[in-house]
Amino acid sequence: MLEFQECSSRKTAETVIIAGCSVSQSPMSKLSDLMASKIGGKIFTGVSLAVATCVIVAFSIPSYRQGEPGIAGKRAEDFALTLNGRPAHLSDFRGKVVVLNFWASWCPPCVAEIGALNSLQNKIAGHGGTILGISQDEDPAAYEKFLADHKVPFPTFRDPSKKIQDIYGTQLIPETYIIGSDGRIERKISGGQDWDSPELVSYIESLLPNVK
Numbered sequence: 001m002l003e004f005q006e007c008s009s010r011k012t013a014e015t016v017i018i019a020g021c022s023v024s025q026s027p028m029s030k031l032s033d034l035m036a037s038k039i040g041g042k043i044f045t046g047v048s049l050a051v052a053t054c055v056i057v058a059f060s061i062p063s064y065r066q067g068e069p070g071i072a073g074k075r076a077e078d079f080a081l082t083l084n085g086r087p088a089h090l091s092d093f094r095g096k097v098v099v100l101n102f103w104a105s106w107c108p109p110c111v112a113e114i115g116a117l118n119s120l121q122n123k124i125a126g127h128g129g130t131i132l133g134i135s136q137d138e139d140p141a142a143y144e145k146f147l148a149d150h151k152v153p154f155p156t157f158r159d160p161s162k163k164i165q166d167i168y169g170t171q172l173i174p175e176t177y178i179i180g181s182d183g184r185i186e187r188k189i190s191g192g193q194d195w196d197s198p199e200l201v202s203y204i205e206s207l208l209p210n211v212k
Contacts, residue, residue: 071188076100076179077167081134081157090132091183097129097207098179099195102170104136105146109192110174114150116195121154123201128181128210130154134164136173181209 076098078091090098101117103110121131133156137143143158159165168177178187186207193200 071185074185076177076183076185079164079167081159081164083155083157090179093130093132093179094183095128095181095209097124097181097204097209098177099124099129099131099204100168100177100179101131101133102136102165102168102173102175103133104173105142106137107173113174113192113195114152116193116197118150118153120195120201120204124204124208125153126210127205127208129204129208133157134159136160136162136165178204178207180207 076090078089081088117131131154133154135143135156135158137158138160140158147156172190174192176189177185180186
């Protein structure tokens with residue numbers, strides 16, 4: 001089973017902390033807080049309330065919905081971006097397998113997986129595949145420093161407005177969409193991953209048009 005660690009892509013006043021990363025608090029958890037405040041420790045102890053909140057959040061985050069029906073086979077929504085100073089579109093990559101990765105330099109799980117993503121890019125770039133990173137960084141200097149420090153070899157685009165993530169319904173990062181060479185979504189993966197693992201490399205290579 002894959003383990004997930006995600007960071008909230010929306011900085012709101014109401015957050016809960018799970019494994020060092022913040023996620024948006026659900027309405028149900030707010031109700032639990034209200035019940036706990038009224039009933040006190042007679043029924044809901046601090047431990048039971050914390051467990052209940054974590055369970056509610058676990059069922060609300062995208063990692064739980066990783067296998068949601070209707071994702072696979074859908075045509076990936078096209079969007080405009082700028083690469084190397086030139087206008088581009090996701091559809092320009094048609095014919096290639098695209099690993100569309102939403103990330104930010106301030107997100108610990110995103111930082112943790114960057115080395116494996118770099119390695120994956122080096123494996124698939126010559127065989128009809130590429131990673132395409134969409135960053136939520138608002139600070140251009142922090143974004144550029146991250147790319148330089150980690151020697152990121154794949155194309156990336158800084159989208160502080162989060163328009164692209166909204167198109168895909170991404171709430172937590174990192175989140176990744178594997179898009180086939182025909183432009184259709186093959187798989188959605190929520191949370192940080194070991195992209196250099198034999199299992200993931202084998203899966204992505206099975207989709208590449210130029211791997212025999």
